[in-house]
Amino acid sequence: KQEVTQIPAALSVPEGENLVLNCSFTDSAIYNLQWFRQDPGKGLTSLLLIQSSQREQTSGRLNASLDKSSGRSTLYIAASQPGDSATYLCAVWRDYKLSFGAGTTVTVRA
């Protein structure tokens, strides 16, 4: 059974600091890995998807890396802003099933 772990569970940083969010998974035979953002009481918004053959993806201030062999992904958010405050979830896809981590809740202090 795929286990997905996100550490830390919560993170508080001052505005302008770079954010580093970690995700690890136990079964490296994945098809892709996806990072989501979830605001309180809302649905999930897709941020980045990395296919198993890729090493990283970038979108604006966001960069996600994937090391499939070690079962790890990292989401970097550059120059954080208070609007980046949210819960960030990673999920891995294999055999038509998406397995989620419990998320990292980020607070960016103004």
Next chain:
Amino acid sequence: NAGVTQTPKFQVLKTGQSMTLQCAQDMNHEYMSWYRQDPGMGLRLIHYSVGAGITDQGEVPNGYNVSRSTTEDFPLRLLSAAPSQTSVYFCASSYWGQAYEQYFGPGTRLTVT
């Protein structure tokens, strides 16, 4: 495109009642799925479908039924609601041509008393 839509947004049920959560997508995605999100437990897969007429169980299927008669719709039925089914339910869809990037609906918050 409306994307993935879910109705209702909120629902309160009494123990033993049945109901159907609706999910629809207008992106012609062949894959659709249902998740529940509980505090401290993350999202867990309930049921999924790889196309019309095909469904399969996820991690936590007990107490839920699904069917997929059209590409667009994937309703989730609670047969006899229990307090343990109090949760937020999310529907998602995806397409092989986009590497199965998942698009989520806004969720249904269900309370069973």
